[in-house]
Amino acid sequence: AQKVTQAQTEISVVEKEDVTLDCVYETRDTTYYLFWYKQPPSGELVFLIRRNSFDEQNEISGRYSWNFQKSTSSFNFTITASQVVDSAVYFCALSDNFGNEKLTFGTGTRLTIIP
Amino acid sequence: DTEVTQTPKHLVMGMTNKKSLKCEQHMGHRAMYWYKQKAKKPPELMFVYSYEKLSINESVPSRFSPECPNSSLLNLHLHALQPEDSALYLCASSQDPDPNTEAFFGQGTRLTVV
Numbered sequence: 320a321q322k323v324t325q326a327q328t329e330i331s332v333v334e335k336e337d338v339t340l341d342c343v344y345e346t347r348d349t350t351y352y353l354f355w356y357k358q359p360p361s362g363e364l365v366f367l368i369r370r371n372s373f374d375e376q377n378e379i380s381g382r383y384s385w386n387f388q389k390s391t392s393s394f395n396f397t398i399t400a401s402q403v404v405d406s407a408v409y410f411c412a413l414s415d416n417f418g419n420e421k422l423t424f425g426t427g428t429r430l431t432i433i434p
Numbered sequence: 435d436t437e438v439t440q441t442p443k444h445l446v447m448g449m450t451n452k453k454s455l456k457c458e459q460h461m462g463h464r465a466m467y468w469y470k471q472k473a474k475k476p477p478e479l480m481f482v483y484s485y486e487k488l489s490i491n492e493s494v495p496s497r498f499s500p501e502c503p504n505s506s507l508l509n510l511h512l513h514a515l516q517p518e519d520s521a522l523y524l525c526a527s528s529q530d531p532d533p534n535t536e537a538f539f540g541q542g543t544r545l546t547v548v
Binding site: 352354356361362363364365366369371410414421422424425426427 | 474490526533536537541544
């Protein structure tokens with residue numbers, strides 16, 4: 320069965336610090352996709368990134384970077400030089416061929432950036 | 435236009451009321467979704483519409499009734515709800531009914547059942 324674990328329930332850091340959000344997943348499939356979504360207080364989930372299981376290259380987008388390691392089944396997300404606007408709940412999610420058109424979400428990490 | 439628009443943003447209803455939540459997208463997406471999200475929990479999938487046809491019903495109680503009048507609109511009709519149904523209801527859409535494509539979410543309707 321698919322499972323996504325975000326062990327960090329809440330994280331608080333001071334503005335401009337770097338912060339890493341952890342995501343560990345389980346799947347029986349060899350083909351799968353991993354996602355990160357951001358949910359600010361306004362409520363909508365904002366898509367951040369999608370990574371397929373065959374592409375282990377790390378990705379950087381501005382202050383955001385993602386580290387995908389199949390060997391440890393992890394897909395961690397780092398925010399560099401954090402800003403107050405980064406305060407949100409961040410969800411890691413997984414989809415695979417056994418998922419039947421469903422995303423499996425982790426429980427989310429609430430990130431608070433302290434000014 | 436990369437928006438999914440949901441109305442109303444907030445709704446308070448009694449257990450005997452009938453109300454509807456509305457969702458609209460103009461991105462030409464062929465898959466639309468309803469999710470329910472309780473406080474401090476991840477979203478839970480309720481329904482998936484694929485090419486205007488209901489393709490997934492995650493064993494949702496019949497007091498929730500989805501409708502897809504056309505490819506841009508998705509409704510969720512509510513009747514005889516319970517207080518435990520109070521939650522944030524999120525609509526989403528994606529280019530096609532493939533969970534491997536990114537979904538675009540609306541801001542949700544915060545529903546309170548009294």
